[in-house]
Amino acid sequence: MSLRELTACAGVSGFENEVRAYLIRQCKALADEVRVDALGNVIAICHATKPHAKRVMVAAHMDEVGLIVTGVEDSGLIRFAPVGGIDPRVMVSKRVIVGERHVRGVIGAKAIHLTSAEERKTPLPVKNLYIDIGAADKEAALKLVEPGDPVIFDSRYVEFGDGLIKSRALDDRAGCGMLLSAMERRYPVELAAVFTVQEEIGTRGAKAAAYRLDPDAALVLEGTTCADIAGVKDEQKVTRLGKGPVVGVRDSSAVHDPRLRAFVLETAAKYGIAVQNREGTFGGTDCGSIQRSRGGVPVAMMAVATRFIHSPVTVIARKDYEAGCALLTHVLQDMESFLNDKEGDCNE
Template sequence: MDNDLLLMKELTETAGPPGFEVRIHNLMRGQIERHTAHVISDNLGSIVGRMGEQGPKILLAGHMDEVAFMVSHITKDGFLRMQPLGGWWGHVVLAQRVKVLSRKGDLTGVTGSKAPHVLSIQERKNVLDIDTMFVDIGASSREEAEAFGVEVGDPIVPVCPFEVLPNPRLLLGKAWDNRAGCYVALKVMERLRQEDHPNTVYAGATVQEEVGLRGAQTLANTIAPDIAFALDVGVAGDTPGMNQKEGHSRLGAGPLLGFYDTSMIPHLNLRDLVIETARKHRIPYQIDLMPGGGTDAGKIHTANRGVPTMVVSVAARYIHSHVSIVHRDDLEHSIRLLVELIKILDHSMVERIKGLERHVGTVKAQGSIMEREPSYV
């Protein structure tokens, strides 16, 4: 593996449940310190590195947490009940390997439920509730499970090794939501070491996004950025059964530019600048409307007097499960786009973006991006 793939492997395989991000936080800190000595963290654990000493403050933030579980009860027979941390769909939870992060070390377990052989026909047709499932760690009693080190409140994380698929541009791993954003933030920092930029960049990742965008709020209050980019993943629509209404994005067709989600509509001038910059540098992009979710941008853009914010994501298959797939080209194009944007976000440009009139990157109605399929350039 090359160094970038090794970084992806380390990022995706490291545990980081919401509220228990210490391992991935420490990994992010170590990587950030490779690029800058100026590291800033809020009191919840969100972390960024600062590059530059003057000019507008530009925030780039992925989120380091992943969907996971917490031990909610230990049965008398030694099985563990689970409290979801983040959004899970029952169909993807069963018969999967997990790790319980106990005080005595990591314990391997498997998720289980009643066997389908004893379910009624109607029960088989329904998605099983997660509160009927359990984790089997091989304990024969509550006392034995506790002797292993398990306590109520311990986090439980999925297990999935990172792997490059036969098409080497497709990358399989745990927690691409949202170690993809963490990777992009780190690589932008690396590229900026070779570039002049007229601003102060804060790049890194937040905590507890999957349980309410909490770290985004505290980090935005800590940094008080002038412009922000939330780096995340979006739902790929290129698998069987998906229709145009449900999703039209596809792997390898460029970063997803968020035009709408339940938490934010992007600032118009910033949105237009991002589009124009992508076109100017012939960077492919796709337009993303997500009526069923939100990102850290939802909290960042309402901080203080308001922060013009844009979501730059990569399409991912099978998010909020034990495994997901992204395209390496989408990661690279996201990095290129963000670097080009940072190079032009000087004081004058930021003030123009903040203005009420549509000064920057006006997109004409005739033949506009809203009237075409997503641009794949």
């Protein structure tokens, strides 16, 4: 398993087949039980090291933002709609891969010579963009592509700069990678690993999985917003690359369980892992879907800061990712005490 392999798989929300097949292969090698539910979530159970253990659900979403083919013009050019929140301004002049047959295409832009200075100040809306696969006409295009085909950006895995990784879809393949690495061990709690679908279009997969698993607690693993770039005020940076795993406080879907969150922070401190808070409340995650499942589930979020999120070129720091893997392992190892304490509280 590697982030390179994980990010090589396509998995636009609702069209996660390719990444799911990869995850099933990995899970079968690592977990004690693997099943795929009706929505396509991959659920992998890693038994606890002792009987009658508590169940901890750890979720990472396998889907990614992308595009979907809406139609083919007579000219053979392909119209599309975004899947998930993508700024149309990052789509221009990029390479894409269309459908399961991996047809190569590009999103062009009118030549600068044919534009006015005024035009160049206005962003190109999605309705003015199209994918060009080099088809001579509609008939030729339809031989390779049809409406409903998912589209991903063609963005290879690159290691660059000071220990940084760039690829497509690090939101949330970074989370998937952390979860797979945690499955290499067993813990005093049962690890119910869930690779969810359709997070990017409303955290839909996690809802069904949480209902089925009815966990005692849950952790959500994310690639999260990181705006630590030029021209963004300090208070708007949300997270910073290289400052360690991110621990959530709240997002638009949920206020994270304060005690579980405190436990995660204590564990980080105990093992000397530097962490950072997520300084922002926007954006939804699987936390909400899980937290309000059945009678309610305590949920916390751990994430890897992801620069240029929802663009073709998402970036994380390798050390944040590795520290995230380590923290997750420690949390699962020590979690029993937290769950027992919590039960004690309830009994009082």
